[in-house]
Amino acid sequence: MKRIFLSGILTLAFVFTGCKNENTTAEERVDENTNLTQEDSDMMMEEEEEVKEITVQFQAKSGSTLSGNVTFMEEDGEVTMNAKFSGLKEGMHAIHLHEKGDCSADDGTSAGGHWNPSNKQHGEWGSAKGYHSGDIGNFDVNAEGKGSITFTTDEWCIGCDDASKDILGKSVIVHEGVDDFSSQPSGAAGKRIGCAVINM
Template sequence: MKTLKKFGILLFSTLLLASCATDKKKAIATIEARSGSDVSGTVTFIEKDGVVTMKAELSGLSEGNHAIHIHEIADCSAPDGKSAGGHWNPTDKNHGKWMQEPFHVGDIGNLVVGKDGTGTIERETNLWAVGGKDVNKNIVGHAIIIHEGPDDFSSQPSGAAGPRIGCGAIIRK
């Protein structure tokens, strides 16, 4: 009986440690319309083993490219989305194209939207974290902004993407 009890404890401990090793952290931004648009959707961030995967699924957009960025403040209260502040740029780099130096960690790129008004974009990086103490990586407490136009990847500091038509605070789940 003692052997069976020890085996049970060992099995439980092993399973517990294994589940911690593959533990996922998750954050979501629910996108709400701003500046008179019809934009809606979600941007989901899942961190596993130090890598964050982001997936944005949006609707209510005009066909074409729309810039998507992480902004400084998780405040979408302003009708034009400006309460979210500027681009999140904790490393003080120039604005640019995703993963092409120079760029700041809030630069996500352009969401390609079809005739049906929907679009998705995915990114994967170890430059972000869902929570944690590293202010250069932690995306929680910032906002996702969807812009009316495309990011030109060169205009400073924001890519000349036009009005903010969607906003969502990034909240840990």
Template sequence: MKNIRLFTLACTALLVATACKDAKKETETVTETEVEEVVTPPKKLSITLSPKSGSNVEGVINFTETDGMVSMVGTVTGLEEGKHAIHIHEKADCSADDGTSSGGHWNPTGQPHGAWGDATGYHKGDIGNITANANGRATVTKTTDEWCIDCGDDTKDILGKAIIVHIGVDDLKSQPSGDAGARVGCAGIIN
């Protein structure tokens, strides 16, 4: 009888140990879930400069926004050799023969005109100067996180503005626009 009790006790202990081991396996099971990375494609925009004020200025400016950075890359032709101001203006309206329908410099933060990055202030549209070679060709390249394309932020969004090329040099200090002279090229920044 003692052997039967011992046998029953051993079987019970074995069942309990096996049940605990199975329960332990269940709690150690790790569930892996796959996380899908959302990749936002770059925003791209290409605009064409038209001549203004009787000039022969033309060109193409490309904007690309990737990971919160906007790059502006373009070529301007038909310029006189030397430096010429280039700015972003308030309105994507190039209908006036002299380009004045584009309004003044884009300045959503109410800063004085100046050189980009100047501690005393600058307009978000103060790009600066480009230099035309003897053939009248100039290039522009700028990358910044202070602009966006169609983001809806009034202090950063360049959509609905215009690129203006001036006949003269931006002195980077005269108010309100750098004393750059006539507008010789205009392109609305639109989709």
């Protein structure tokens, strides 16, 4: 009985819809379809606008043989950094965001200090004791001199109105050594051996 009842309802719904469509002029049906298509188009455009992506190349510094690139992608309120390297010495290396988008100096010092808009002490990302907005951490390099790191946070943005979150105009610095997460103000990570300016 339940199946018959549902079938009857679907039949009535079909008849009602058919009558409604018959009473609608061809022009009105075209308008409805046009409006629906426009709405879909607007939604697609909004989705596309929500995703921002930048890829920049590293410059070797301090006599290093480093090469590589870094991509920043912002989506759904988070920024993901994906960096890939080659030409590095095997082991751990520190990587940070620095305050100036300037890689002109041979030793990378033109990039300034760590990006630290909140004036906190240097430390490991997420530490209750505090950390810079540029304190990403360390990544590992294999015996072939290749390494990579992926990092995601909602504390960054790409080209937003919040200066405490906007990474545009900053630089990415790769260090020769390891960030110890305690030495102030930069983790005693050693020479700057790679630099990339974050710009559109």
